[in-house]
Amino acid sequence: MHNKKINPHIICAAVCAFVFVCALIGTLIIYDAKPAGQIEIISHGEQIYKGASVKRGAPVYIDAGNGENIVRIDEKGVCVESANCPDKDCVNSGYLKNTYLPIVCLPNELIIRYTLSEGAADSDEPDAISQ
Amino acid sequence: MNTKRITEMALLTAVGLIIHVIESFIPQLIPVPGVKPGLANIVTLLALYRLPKREALLVIAARVILSSIFGGGLLTFIYSFSGCLMSIAVMLPLTRVIRPRYMFLPSVLGAAAHNAGQIIAAIIINRLPSLAAYLPVLVLTGCIAGLFTGLAAGFVHSRLPNR
Numbered sequence: 001m002h003n004k005k006i007n008p009h010i011i012c013a014a015v016c017a018f019v020f021v022c023a024l025i026g027t028l029i030i031y032d033a034k035p036a037g038q039i040e041i042i043s044h045g046e047q048i049y050k051g052a053s054v055k056r057g058a059p060v061y062i063d064a065g066n067g068e069n070i071v072r073i074d075e076k077g078v079c080v081e082s083a084n085c086p087d088k089d090c091v092n093s094g095y096l097k098n099t100y101l102p103i104v105c106l107p108n109e110l111i112i113r114y115t116l117s118e119g120a121a122d123s124d125e126p127d128a129i130s131q
Numbered sequence: 132m133n134t135k136r137i138t139e140m141a142l143l144t145a146v147g148l149i150i151h152v153i154e155s156f157i158p159q160l161i162p163v164p165g166v167k168p169g170l171a172n173i174v175t176l177l178a179l180y181r182l183p184k185r186e187a188l189l190v191i192a193a194r195v196i197l198s199s200i201f202g203g204g205l206l207t208f209i210y211s212f213s214g215c216l217m218s219i220a221v222m223l224p225l226t227r228v229i230r231p232r233y234m235f236l237p238s239v240l241g242a243a244a245h246n247a248g249q250i251i252a253a254i255i256i257n258r259l260p261s262l263a264a265y266l267p268v269l270v271l272t273g274c275i276a277g278l279f280t281g282l283a284a285g286f287v288h289s290r291l292p293n294r
Contacts, residue, residue: 008228012236019243020274026267045258086155086202092162100264104164104253107206111259 033099037116039078041071044109053077053096053114068108078112080105132186140182140190147174147194148201155202163265165210165249166272169242169280171198175218176234176241176284179226181291191215209256210249217248231288238281242273 041049043064049071059074061081069090072081077095083105090105102113151171159166171194178187195215199208221244225237246269254262 009230009233009236012225012229012233012240016236016239016274019240019270023243023267023270023274027271030264030267042257042259087159087164089159089162089164092159094162100261101163101268102259102261102264104257104262104265106164106210106253106256107204109257111257111262113261 030100031098033101035077035097035114036099037114039073039096040111040113040115041078042111042113043069050115064110065108069105069110071110071112079103080110080112083108083110136182136186140178140186143174143178143182143190144193144197147171147190148197150174151194151198152201161268161272163268163272165246165253165265165269167276169245169273169276170283172218172238172242172245172277172280173284173287175215176222176226176238176281177288177291179222179237180231180234180284180288184223188219191219206256210252213252214245214248217251218242218245220244231285234285234288235278235281238284239274239277242277242280243270244273246270246273 035053037053038051039049039053040047041062041064048064049062053073054075054077055073056075059072062071062073063069064071067084069083069085070081072079077097079095080090080093080103083090085105085107087107090103090108090110093103096103096112096114099114099116102111104111150173154168154170157168174194175191178190181187182190195211196208199205199211218241222237222241225240229236247266250262250266250269253265254260
């Protein structure tokens with residue numbers, strides 16, 4: 001019986017195409033998620049804020065990690081106002097607008113995300129702030 | 132190890148380091164943590180294709196350690212190392228069966244694995260499994276960047292004298 005040898009280049013190209021298509025579908029699904037829930041700010045593994053995702057009137061500034069990141073909550077939502085990290089990815093991320101994709105500052109271990117909790121209120125007042 | 136090989140290893144390490152430093156000045160196109168062109172992957176691919184396994188791993192390790200010293204700290208090293216480990220685990224066996232002309236194939240899978248490794252490190256460091264949501268976008272951008280660096284590495288390899 002004649003055994004046909006499978007070309008490793010074709011297998012590798014097929015795996016590349018499969019990975020690319022899966023990643024593309026995953027990206028489209030995740031980016032389609034609309035913001036929902038309350039804002040949670042985690043700095044160095046500790047929750048420092050949990051509450052409303054918008055603040056009417058004057059914006060609120062939260063110092064995360066002793067000046068490492070300044071988080072701003074205003075009527076548009078939540079964003080990182082300034083950061084001392086080298087890449088400034090967190091600042092460039094802009095306002096948080098996705099349930100699945102948090103704003104992350106990897107060097108300063110800061111995470112800002114939406115969290116779904118029971119009885120999430122629309123109130124401007126935070127549930128908790130700890131500094 | 133002869134002088135010619137040591138020189139080639141030193142050159143690859145230096146070029147990788149220079150590319151890494153230059154890349155840090157390129158503005159980020161997508162504001163997603165971890166999304167980078169990964170141009171230093173060109174050197175990794177060249178090392179894997181041109182040097183014996185042991186020497187190639189030495190060049191890659193030197194580049195990762197020196198890049199962390201020049202461009203960051205311990206966290207940078209952890210992210211680079213975890214990404215590099217995953218990338219090498221994928222690319223090393225592939226470079227043995229894929230011809231240099233098709234270098235972009237292991238490069239694409241290696242770049243995707245590199246980003247997956249960094250996400251795993253980020254999840255462990257931040258103790259936040261939801262960071263896995265970044266995986267699809269990082270793998271996607273990794274595939275595109277890997278294709279580009281793989282083609283560039285193939286171009287360079289074809290113009291270097293054969294060993």
